[in-house]
Every structure is written in C-alpha cells, then in structure tokens.
Amino acid sequence: MAPDKTTALEKTGMTNLNEERIRQIKAETGKPVIGYLCCFAPPEIISAVGAIPCRITGIPGGDTSAADAYTEPYGCTYVRNILARAIRGELDFLDGLVISHSCDMVQRLYGLWTYYHPLSYSYLFNVPHQVSPWAQRFYQRELHFFQESLENFTGEKANPGIVAEAIKTNNLNRQLIRDLYELRKAVHPKISGSEVLDLLLAGGVLPADHFKQLLLKKLEEVQSCKPEGSPRPRVMVWGSIIDDSKLYQMIEKAGAVIVADDTCIGFRVWEQDIPLTDDPYVGLTEHYFVNFQCPRTDRGPGKKRFDYLVERARQYKADGIIGYVISFCDPHKFDYPDLRDYLKIEGLPMLLIDDNYSFEPAGAIETRLQAFIEMLG
C-alpha cells in the first residue's frame, strides 16, 4: 500500500514533538518501538523485554480519506484517523504493534492494519468483557502469551523479577502524577488540565526514566507558581479518548479550570500504583483489567459502577462534568443516559460534547462550553 502523497500532514504540536522524541530515543538506544492503543496490554511488559512502548495518537481533525479504501465511513473517527496515518506511512517509526480488544473498532483496526500494512511484529491482546474469576484467569494467561511473543521478537527474555522492576519504575511516575493531580485540589490549582494532559501524552512515548525527569521538572516549576484572581468554575472531564489538549484549552479559555478527568489517557491509567504482588502478573491483572475503569468492561447493572467517578468529582471539588464522546463510540454513548441521570441525583450538572474527533465546529462547541461554565459559575 503506497503512502497517500496528496494528504498533507497536519500534525499538532504535541504529536509532532512526541514522535520526534520517540524517533530520537530509538536512534539513541537501538531498541525496537512497539506501538500500542489502549493499555490492556501493559507497557511495562513491553519495556521489560527490551522494547520501547509508544502510545499511538491520532491527529484530531486530520484527513481520514486514506482509510476510505479499506474501511467503512461509519466508524470511530479516531480509529479511522489512526488507520489513515498508518497508511500514509506516518507511523513508520514503529517496529511492532500491539492492540488490545478494548473496543470493537480498535480490534477491527488491528485486522485491517496488519492485513494491508503488516509490521515486523504484531499482536492482538484479547481481553474479556467482564471481570469474572475465569475472565481474570484468561487475561493473566494472555499476559504470558503476549510477553512470550514479544520475547521472540526482541530476543530478550524477561523473568518475573524484571517485570516487577518495570512496574516499580512506572509506579514512581504514578506517584509523581498523583502529586501533580493533588495540586489541582487547591482553590487555585498550580497547573492546568491542558498542561497535565500534554505531560501524560509525553508519558505515552517516553521511557519511564525520561518521563520521570519531565515530571520532576514540571513539579519543581509549578511550586513557585502563584495563581491569583477569583476562583473559576471547576470541571471534571469524562469520556472517550482525548489525545490532544485542544479541547482542554477550549474549556480553559471558556473560563473553567479542569481539576480532574476520567478519560483513556488520563488518571484512569495513573491513579493507582500497580500492586506489587509476589507474582507480578497478578498485580498487572488487577491494575489493567479488574480496576481499569473503561466502560467497555461490563461491571454489571446499576449506577454503582459510576461511584468511583462521583467520588473523584467530590475529591477534586468539581462543580460539573463535561463529557466528551467521539462519534460511534458505543461504550461511552451507551453509558451516557445512565451516567447523566446518576450525576443529576448527585447534584452534578453535566454537558455532553458529541464530536467526530475534530473539535469542530469550534465556535459551536465554545458557545456550549461558555454557557455551561457560566451556569456553573
């Protein structure tokens, strides 16, 4: 499949910067880069076998026409965006790919991507949809299969001790991220939501020690920060993948401060340490499967499944919730009516932005954000 030369590369600043970073690290270390979407396939295992995990991001609003020859127009625009990037050759720095069966569209992306555009290494990490004991056992076995296949690719073996070390290293960063989030509980947060998101996006591509330096630097930098003025309405963001800080900037520009989030690349991944269990795969199962709050996993009926979210909103003193859902994102869209009703009972107003992964038309979104934030104020 030849790259589509007619399509301009519309890289955003952070994507561009992060992908330059990964190319540089790859050149320096000589290690293979394994791209991943969603983190059911733990990045700790990728680094434990001598590869560099790299969370793949799209280009919101970018051209997806290159995907049209391979997939239907009705489908997650984020997935179409990633496929178009792969077809155009923009992700040629990847040596391998692991996609987990998180949602149906991502799973289908794997088939088409690897069929039309095979990579040196690829693995579909299958994930059950519920957390029954047998589903947990399946997930744990899948961790071993994944590791074994990666070991065969990189030629490096990782024993449980090495995996445990990778977990410990990443847990240090989890603590630093929690420190950053803690600052957001203040009346005047010392760091904005968009800054935090940019950091987390960088964390998706940087090796753990590089990321640690970045986090330490940011923590030091914000200590001297003394925000002033009237407190602004505090919002928490919930929803599908947000891999660009443009929406957060729009929310902040509209007058709110983003104090917390519950999205794919956000606190979901970093909130808790991975438990340091005797068998590290047990801890990975608990963290990335049992406790990972993605609506694709069935946690039974009832509104209790949103308790964690309400608790987080209370901890960060959020005045309201802004939901962001990408077109055709079934797991989030199905949850919306239940969540909206529950938040209403809890006295938390909610605004839903239904978007095609473009943040357009920006004017209309801004107007709705302004109206909602004014109402919160």
Next chain:
Amino acid sequence: MNQSEMSRAKRHLETTGKMKEMLPRFFMRMMERRFSNEPLAWCMVGVPPELLKAFDLLFEWPENFGTMCASRLVAPRFIEVAEGDGYSPELCSYVTNTMGYCKLFKEKGEAPEESPLPGGMGTPAMLLGSGFICEPRWKWFQSVATRFFDVPVYSSDPLAPPWDIDPADPKIEEHYLTLLREDLAGQIEFLEKQTGKKLDLDLLREIMALSHQALAYWRDTLNLRKAIPSPMGSTDYFHAIIPQMYLVGDQEAVDFYREMYAEVKDRVDRGIGVVEDEKYRLIWFGLPPWFNMGIFNYLESLGAVFAYESTYNVGDHFEVDLSDPLEALVRRTWQRALKMHEYGAEAMPELCNPAVFGGFVGSDLLAELARDFSLTGAVMHLTRSCRAVSFGEVHTRNRFAKIGLPSLIFESDMADPRHWSDAQIKNRLHAFLETMDKKQKGDL
C-alpha cells in the same frame, strides 16, 4: 421516511407460508405460560437455545422483537422514545428499539399498544446476554437492568483467537477452550440458581440431537441454492430462521426444516427458480432492512436473486460427540471459531458463536462461494447503526474486486426506516445491475 415506499416480502415457498399458522400457535403457548407467571428470560442471540430449552425456560429475543417492530414499521416510535431519553441515533437500533419499548412499558405498566406481539415482550425475570458479535450487547442488558427492570443478568463472553494466531497450537486451543468451558459453567450455575432446577444432561443431549438434525436439514437446503436457477431467495431465507430461534430442540422444528428441504429439492429437480429469467445471482452481506423486505422481491422482478446470505447463516457442518452435551456445546462453538479462522477472519470480531446460527463470511471463502454458487455480484447493506456486522464490507469489496466480482455497498439500517432513501437506493441497485450486464457482455 415515506411508509408507502416500504413493502412486505412476498415469499415463494409453501413451507415458509405454513409459519403463518405455526408461529401464532407458538406465541399463544408462550402467552399461556406467561399468564401462569412462569419466569421469562430475555435472551440474546449467542445464548445456546438448547440450554434454554433444557431448563424449560420461557424466553424472548429482543433482537427478534426488534425485527418484528421494524417490519411493522413501529420501531421508529420506540427508537424516538429512546433518543429522547439520551440514546444516540448512532447506537444499534435493535437496542434503542428495546430501550424505547421498555420506557413505554414501564410508564404504562403493560406492553405499548404498538407492540407487534400480543402482550409484547413480557416482564423479564432475568436477562441472558451474550457478547457474541458486538460490544453494544454488553451495554444493552446492563442498561435495561439499570433503568427499567432490576433483574439478575448473566452475559457470556465467548472469545476466539485473532486472525493471525494459530488456533491449532495446543496452548492456544487450551487457552480459549478453558474460557469457553468456564463461561458455560457460569451460565449454567446462573440458570440453575434462577430457575431452581438442576440441568438435566440427558434432556440437553436429546435437545441438541434434535437441534442438530434441524440444522443439518437447514444447511442442506441452503446448499441446494447452488442450483441454477436458484430455488429459494432471501425472503424465504430470512423468514425461515425463526423456527430455529423459538422451536429449537422440538420435533416441530426438525419437521419444518425437513419439509423445507424436500420442497426446495423438488424445485431444483423440476428446475423451478425464484425468478423465471434469472439474470443475476447475488450474495447478500449484512442485516436485511426488515422494514422493507419487499426490496428483495423488487430485485427479483429485475431478474436478480440472492443465492447466499452472510448473516444468520447456519455455517458449516460440525461434528460433535453428544455423549457429554456440555463439552459438545463448547466444541461446537470452537469448531465454528476454527472455521471462521480458516476462512479468513482479519475483518471479523474475535468472538465466537455458541448459538445455532451466526453470521459473517471469511474473506478467503469468497472465491469458493462465488464459484460454488455461480455468483455474478455482491450486494452489501451498510447499516449505520450496526457497525459490527457491516464492518469489513469495504474489505470484502476489495477481495471480490481481486477475483473480478462486482459489488455494491448501499447504506440504510436494519430496523430504522428513517435511514431508507428509496429512490436513491433503487437507482444504485439499477446502476449495479447494469454494471453486471456490461461485465457479462464483456464491456467492462
């Protein structure tokens, strides 16, 4: 939506015509049991109906109810109620049909008057879901139980290996079989608890034997459609799936499919086709537009007949040892997963089907089907609200193009007629037939 553009199907077989008497009899039996307050389970395709039968459980299929609402053109009423409740128009219209129905049911305390079945779908005592095919199914019963009926839910999770993993690797096989076995055990434990009955394995074995007999007749009937002219079209095909849903494990279903086989065989022997002048032999992909099944008759009037459908397909023959009926259920599911894999599963879900029929056609199977069924083209229904089934149609079109078979993808929906654009769709179908004409004449 202009309702006058929608037309009901005209069927060609006498056997399917008999369902006019058979189904009301069945539904009356169900109603009597409901009035006796027997517990009712709402189930999804993917739950082995043999198991329901073995528990002598009263069951209803919201998906099938969705198709009936669609064919009676009442689905938009229910879907609009759900949309008013916050459900996106992009979501599966079978689900939104259910959600709107449930809301009205709860408001009125009884089935809405528009319901196609007498008494509609009754109040469920339990919900039996299945993750087979798609993820909306995980959210569907979760929401029903959250918003409308606070009843126990069990959803099974039948996973299958991805297209590039070797399922013959004993480690991989055991990995997946273990999950299938444990999941089935969980399903049975749930059913035993909810019904207060112990599963009778001997009864299950008998039911499965009858079910497989019926399936074998159905499979053989479908193979008869290789004949030219094709003796059976899509209107009979899509209607004839119903006994396998409701009457599985009954002698009545075996008799129905045996009779159907005999009738279709007779048509083949006497050279009777669906259309007199069969000009185009097609394969259908996707869910049908249940609100406008007459579209198949419209195509027949132009000399086009479908000889194969990708959905609700009974699939290949499978060999299972019924001595251990639970292991037989697992093995049946696994054999189907292996077939799906063998046929090219790169654009398919990693989910396998524990039920009696399913869908999807593997990409490596296309050339074989084109040859065996003498196909001249493919028509694919891209259903906006069901990406699970319509995903892969572009890929299938690409694969067909490689073997020189023309295909058409048109957009609408399976249950929501508001997405049907009659003039536009018919124009496209006409243009497609012309393309096949030109190809047959060598002009393309």
